[in-house]
Amino acid sequence: MSFKNSLEAELPEEYHEISQTLQSADLILSNAVDNAKTLFHTLAVSSIDNNQVATRIMVLREFNLKERYLRFHTDYRAAKIDHYKNNNSASVLGYDPKLKIQIKFQGTISVHYQDYLTRAAWEGSSTRSKKCYSVKGGSTLKISDPKEYDLKDGNIEDGYMNFAVLKFSFDRLEFLHLKSSGHRRALHSWKKGLESTWLVP
Secondary structure, three states, X not given: OOOOOHXXXXXXXXXXXXXXXXXXXXXXXXXXXXXXXXXXXXXXXXXXXXXEEEEEEEEOOEEEOOOOEEEEEXXXXXXXXXXXXXXXXXXXXXXXXXXXXXXXXXXXXEEEEOOHHHHHHHHOXXXXXXXXXXXXXXXXXXXXXXXXXXXXXXXXXXXXXXEEEEEEEEEEEEEEEOOOOOOEEEEEEOEOEOEEEEEOO
């Protein structure tokens, strides 16, 4: 006998109304912010860098459907900072085979550094998360001995100088539910106010 978790129990067995797909996306992503057990807690973020597709897995820190954004944290020294400043167009993708649901976003990324958004996000971060930003050097820097870059004890607040927030603002959300009796794919677009339509799965 299989038992559904609380999230699964709140999701529809089938999608008859298109509004249900947006409601489920909101429920799934809101739950994923603090639930590391769901695969939607870590999302694939893709963009174009020098005419090549660049994809990174990022931890979801906030989801706001009303204002249509997702928040991620990163090291300001990372190469992707300049990348997003040069080309901020991006897509975000998540899929959970247990839920048989895929959610895809299209939008833009803005980089925040030492402003009201980064300060609030830093204050809300755990000690363990803050410690990651105290490592010397920057992400993807070429090194000869990785042990020299292991986390060391020290003042974790010093890491704030390397801390940045990526705010992904989306104007398209695509929801796919796989089911043997009939798949359902819906597109929600906010380019001219909210417009929702079913798509061929």
